[in-house]
Amino acid sequence: MKINQEVKVNKNVLRTTELGQYILQKYTPKKDLIRKLAEYADGVFKPKTLERVKSCGDFMQHLTTVDMSARRVHRSNSCGNRFCPICTWNKAKKDAIMISVVMEAIRHEEDQEYIFLTLTAPNVDGDELKNEIDRFNKSFNKLFKRRNVQKVINGYVRKLEVTYNKERFITKEMYKNATAYYKKRGLQVGDNNPNYDTYHPHFHAILAVNKSYFTDTKVYINQAKWLEMWQECMNDSSITQVDIRKVRSSEKSENGAILEVAKYSAKGNELYHSQDVFEVFYKALKGRQLITFNGLFKEYVKKFKNKELEEYQKEDENIYTHLLTSIWRTSKYENMLRELTLEEFEEYNSKAKKVEEMEVE
Numbered sequence: 001m002k003i004n005q006e007v008k009v010n011k012n013v014l015r016t017t018e019l020g021q022y023i024l025q026k027y028t029p030k031k032d033l034i035r036k037l038a039e040y041a042d043g044v045f046k047p048k049t050l051e052r053v054k055s056c057g058d059f060m061q062h063l064t065t066v067d068m069s070a071r072r073v074h075r076s077n078s079c080g081n082r083f084c085p086i087c088t089w090n091k092a093k094k095d096a097i098m099i100s101v102v103m104e105a106i107r108h109e110e111d112q113e114y115i116f117l118t119l120t121a122p123n124v125d126g127d128e129l130k131n132e133i134d135r136f137n138k139s140f141n142k143l144f145k146r147r148n149v150q151k152v153i154n155g156y157v158r159k160l161e162v163t164y165n166k167e168r169f170i171t172k173e174m175y176k177n178a179t180a181y182y183k184k185r186g187l188q189v190g191d192n193n194p195n196y197d198t199y200h201p202h203f204h205a206i207l208a209v210n211k212s213y214f215t216d217t218k219v220y221i222n223q224a225k226w227l228e229m230w231q232e233c234m235n236d237s238s239i240t241q242v243d244i245r246k247v248r249s250s251e252k253s254e255n256g257a258i259l260e261v262a263k264y265s266a267k268g269n270e271l272y273h274s275q276d277v278f279e280v281f282y283k284a285l286k287g288r289q290l291i292t293f294n295g296l297f298k299e300y301v302k303k304f305k306n307k308e309l310e311e312y313q314k315e316d317e318n319i320y321t322h323l324l325t326s327i328w329r330t331s332k333y334e335n336m337l338r339e340l341t342l343e344e345f346e347e348y349n350s351k352a353k354k355v356e357e358m359e360v361e
């Protein structure tokens with residue numbers, strides 16, 4: 001192959017390489033979702049915004065190895081819209097790595113440990129969703145202004161997530177996940193789903209605490225107390241679900257928590273379920289802050305953005321020799337591979353590179 005000469009990548013190569021599979025399995029289905037979004041957003045988004053969303057991901061370039069086993073985003077055209085399946089996915093991948101680095105730094109420099117908190121409330125109808133989220137925000141702020149909470153929580157990262165219940169009838173999986181709930185109501189698999197066509201806003205948060213929090217019985221807050229406080233702040237005694245757990249320092253435990261707060265506020269298969277559902281999500285989430293950093297987290301996110309936390313960032317040890325250009329053609333990507341010029345090779349490999357993304361489904 002001549003240097004700088006682009007070669008078309010055929011289907012078989014695409015299917016058998018890591019980057020090829022990534023494009024086929026991750027990007028291509030999201031381009032299909034964009035088509036759905038464009039249909040629902042017609043008349044909802046401004047025409048200019050709609051055009052940008054439609055063309056999102058039409059062009060992208062990845063640095064890679066000759067066998068296309070490694071990847072690093074080089075350039076791409078992205079719309080940045082918060083309802084776009086490609087952009088929300090890319091943001092989640094970047095947020096995940098940022099939160100992971102920030103947590104590592106806070107653990108080392110501030111001697112902190114973490115707890116993972118999930119706050120929920122009963123489901124609401126579509127026309128109540130917007131107000132319900134406002135109520136969640138107010139109640140969360142109330143909760144974190146309480147003296148016993150303020151005394152022990154040194155910062156948090158919080159994510160708003162909204163799920164939509166699209167099942168008309170109770171499925172096996174739903175029953176398995178909430179057996180006690182259905183049993184109490186005398187319901188079985190196949191019965192009408194009492195929560196059909198309702199929305200479920202909830203918060204996931206990672207909280208930073210002093211190490212002594214777990215052993216000091218005077219300040220420790222147990223699950224029953226968190227539940228009681230959340231009921232009081234929401235002024236709703238029917239709330240039963242508050243989950244609180246320690247984030248262990250294992251990678252699995254920590255990544256689990258990170259992915260919960262980094263991932264999208266709405267799942268693709270729910271957000272683009274129908275025109276009506278899309279509009280409910282749109283009205284409720286438009287212009288809203290979805291991820292919030294507070295206290296130590298806020299301070300360290302600033303440091304991360306100022307590149308002051310590079311010592312906590314993993315090195316990207318791949319040597320990139322090639323550039324893959326992918327162009328969207330109606331229903332699939334056309335992919336072209338070429339070797340980097342010597343100049344490019346040096347530019348993209350000489351300085352220590354940091355890992356920029358954490359994989360998110």
Ligand SMILES: [Zn+2]
Nearest residue numbers: 056079084087
């Ligand atoms: Zn986009």
